[in-house]
Amino acid sequence: MNRLTVLYDASCGLCANCRHWLESQNQVIPLEFLDLASPALDRRYPGLRRLQPDKQMIVVSDAGEIWQGEAAWLLCLHALLYYQTWAARLAHPALRPLARALYRVVSRHRQPLSQLLRLTSAEHCPTGACPR
Structure with a gap:
């Protein structure tokens, strides 16, 4: 595995901020990001929308x-030099249910969390340098 493509929602403030955070980290496996609204998504990954x-x-x-759901989230952590240990811990059978539950809560409430935390989306702040 030489590269990972992370599909993300650029209209979601939390998602856009997570992307910028992931990009700012030292990556062991290079991460590429593809907005769900991009026409390239269907060209590169036909049928993935299902x-x-x-x-x-x-x-x-x-x-x-x-990878989907919390497995995708853990893989992103694993791709980061300083978070591989955390990824391994959270993937362990004893902690995996906690990782899954945390992922589900954040995923289901990503828009309200974005508003609560005043996180701007990529479409409103394409460089990620907007005031937070």
Whole structure:
């Protein structure tokens, strides 16, 4: 696995801020980001919309492997140099239910969390340098 493509919702403030945070980290596996609204999504990954990327995080490897939900989130952490240990801990069977529950809560409430935390979306702040 040489590269991961993270599908994300650029209209979601939390999602856009998570993207900028991931980009700012030292990556062991390079992360590429593709907005769900991009026409390139259907060209690059035909049929992927059936997995409902607007409802769950999806990561695709350069080999075509697909991770969804908390597995995608943990894989993104694993791709970061200083978060691999956390990814391994949270993926352990004893903590995986906690990771899954946390992922689900944040995922289901990402828009209200964005508003509550006043996180701007990529369409309103394309550089990620807007005041927070």
